[in-house]
Amino acid sequence: MAILTMIIRKMIKNKWLEISLLLGLILSVALTSSIPIYTNAILHRMLVKDLQNYQLENEVFPGRFNVESITRSVMPPEDRVKYLSDVDSYMEEEFTELISLPVISYVKQRETLTYSFIPLEELNYYNQTADEEKGEGIPKRSKKINVMGLSELNDHIKIIEGRLPSEQIENDIYEVLVTEKSLSSLNISLDKEIVILDGSQELITVKPVGIFEPKDYSDLYFNNNLFNTTFYLDFNLFEQQFTVQNVLPVRNSSWTLAFDYQKIKLLSVQNLVDANTSLKRYLDAYTNSDKNIKSNEVEFPIISILESYDLKQDKLKTMISFLYIPVLIMIAFYIFLVSNLIIERQKTEISVLRSRGANRLQILGGYLIEGLILGSLAYFSGIYIAKFFTKVLGSSNGFLQFVQRTSLQVDITGEAYVYAGFAVAGTIIMMLVPAFVHTRQNIVSLKRSMSRSKKSSFLHKFYFDIIFIAVGLYGLYTFKNQINDVIASGVFTSELSIDPLLFIVPNLFIIGMGLFLLRIYPWMIQLIYWLGRKRWSPVSYSTLLQVGRSATQYQLLMIFIILTLSTGMFSASAARTINSNMIDKISYTTGADVTMSVEFGNDNPDQYLPGASEQALDNTYTQYVEPSIETYKNLPGVEHVTRVFKENNVNFTNNKVNTKVQLMGIDTADFGRVAWFKNGLMDYHFYDYLNLISTNPQAILISQSIADAHDIKVGDTVNMGWVGTDNVEFMVYGIIDYWPSWNPNALSLEEIAESLDIPVATLEANPNLIASQTPQLVVGHLDFIQSRLGLRPYDFWAKLQPDFTNTAELYNGILEERIWLKEFTNAKEQIIKVKNDPFQLAINGVMTLGFIISILISLCGFLLYWILTLKGRTLQLGMLRAMGLRFSELIKMLILEQVLTTGAAMIMGIATGILTSxxxxxxxxxxxxxxxxxxxxxxxxxxxxxxxIYMIVSFIILIGIMILGYMLSRIKIHQALKLGED
Incomplete structure (x- = not known):
């Protein structure tokens, strides 16, 4: 207890350092524990969204288990009763417990075999008039019916005519319900008795007494099915008469359970997969043991979606973990920095304890207890701060961009506590490292080391800076080779996208560069001193002398600042790059904000037959009806519209070449207003190429692939046309490398061989054939193409108004105008969809969070270090004031010292960040x-x-100077000198 009291008193004495250390521990725990919390939260949202989309696309409720069981009619009634009773109990008790989600609907369904039927009146009339023996030759209806029992049917229906049936047999007659369509479909009447027959044998008599319909047609109870050849009997009566007494054999049984998938959690996914497996295993055991059970089938529509989430979870967790590495390294340095400052202030106390007989383990035990106290506080508070971090990650829409997105469902799982425990253990070890180093010294060795100049650090002594830089550059070389191999082979595997080294290698390079710059930093100071050694003022001379002789003293702070700023720069650049390239790819591939491929009317008499569109395109005599462009200009939100014609396999010939190309016809002025194109992709601006061909209707632009493969130059004339048309002469006005929506990248050999249906070896032996399959594009005037070659269907490209966001209004406008779309692409929606991808959210969120944290802990570390350093130099500064140094000169000296240390470290950090990026x-x-x-x-x-970053750096330095100036103004000369005497 005494030891604990001593430790707490020591912590109170250094309360500001301990609070700073606790801040680092809390951040470490919060970041680490947010990995599983965020992974679960984002995958949960994605899962619910996937299930909602599944319901919209397939019109099937995702949270539904449906069990279908078929038993043979010869199955003994007692066996059937036991079997159905066992499955009933399993579904209602054990299975419901396994899925662990609220059950919305549960339905038991029993069906008999199908039978012939005849109204009783018709049967009596036939019996009275027939010449044959009674019961033989009874006329049969074309349709057959069955009897069904549905549990709790009355709670989900409303009677629109008649009444509910009796729950008992009335005069050997079974009262049933029917749907309204059943009356017309079966040609029967309400309240008229009907005899169910098996051949010529009369089985039972039923009487429809009510017509029903669902209270709510969206009710999951009905499973989207109402049968028009079924008589619905009270379920309890059905069980008693048919299931137990076997009046009519039960052929089909089903159990349908629907759960609330909106409340599904990621932890529920495995429960559902296991429940599905257990249910199949349970039913298979019956099927294998009893031959009278014909089949058992379990239908769970979303099982394939759920089974894929384990892999997605592992991939996302891995990626987030490695995205956090730079931030965790920064926090580790911060913890080490603060721990080192604490130990520096207590190193005399440690050496005295060592001199008086305390061993190293006893001293480390005290610091371990201190770490456990702080770690416990960080453990319980950091996990809840992780919830806030998770919400920051979930609301990120880009780097340092946040939107009001549907909030994530954040749950603290047991896995989060495990991650937090590892974080606490790791940070405590980081805290003990400086203490372990200092416990080697007793009071004598401490005084000796204080009187000697400090040697180079351990990392510099063994050239870790060179090793880290070499490893980083080797990783860069390896990854670039991988990318080149992917491009050359044409084979892309998504597994490369989460390679951990992709996140580790740049940080090794940053650490290596930071250490290397600190290695040459004393030489830089010496160079500055040498350049102005005859002109430096006493203030400058004193500062340069202080910094030059104590360069190693500042190394820990400087490497900390270099690491935080360079990592922040790298994170910013990486996030901006990924987002920018993603948006550029979608925008370029689409070509415009919106592209619409529409149905063109034509005079082909076969256009309404199956495959009519393909037939129409093959028929060269088909005349198309061109839609009015004004219809598309008036759509909601549309700013400009243009026509874009694309035709593949167009003949491209002259005296040098005879090949097939893709032809694009455009209206140059409108195309320039609508199409998206990134600046810098070609030698001249995109508009210059449009202006170039606008003066001549025969002018065309050709791709660089055509020019290279066939030696076509600007000014050459070529002929183009397709099957059924005469070739028309065009003139080459320009050569392009890229064009909106056109991918110039060559296909892989495998893709070419597959499209031509030939072996790869044959393809490799024929370079001309490979060249002919390279994407080749020609751009010309649409009006000229239509007038000389013919009118063919084209697409409409549209540019939306900048502030237009209501795409539902655009879709409604398309419906109102009765535009028949074959294909519709909205680039903005695709961008939003990709931004909502969990991996993209993780990259934006983690890098934004890392950038903000790096700046915050950089400010904290900077202020903490300089405040403590200034306190430690109170005697020196007091002596300078006593010697006549003015206060303003003292401020100048500290500002210069700040510039030479903190300022230099910040410049190094920014430069390292830009180089690494x-x-x-x-x-x-x-x-x-x-x-x-x-x-x-x-x-x-x-x-x-x-x-x-420049503003933040300037703010940090300004705040530091203000605080240091305030502290200097509070120094009393007599107190400083008295401190020196003590």
């Missing part, structure tokens, strides 16, 4: 498909991010 952000193109990435992957370093 330019070298390593290109590796993130492997998260895309490099083969399909058009425009080419480009590293984006947003000036706004740099401005933010």
């Amino acid at each position: 330019k070298l390593f952000v290109t590796l993130f193109q492997i998260t895309f498909n490099p083969i399909e990435q058009v425009p080419p992957f480009q590293v984006v370093i947003d000036p706004s991010d740099q401005r933010q």
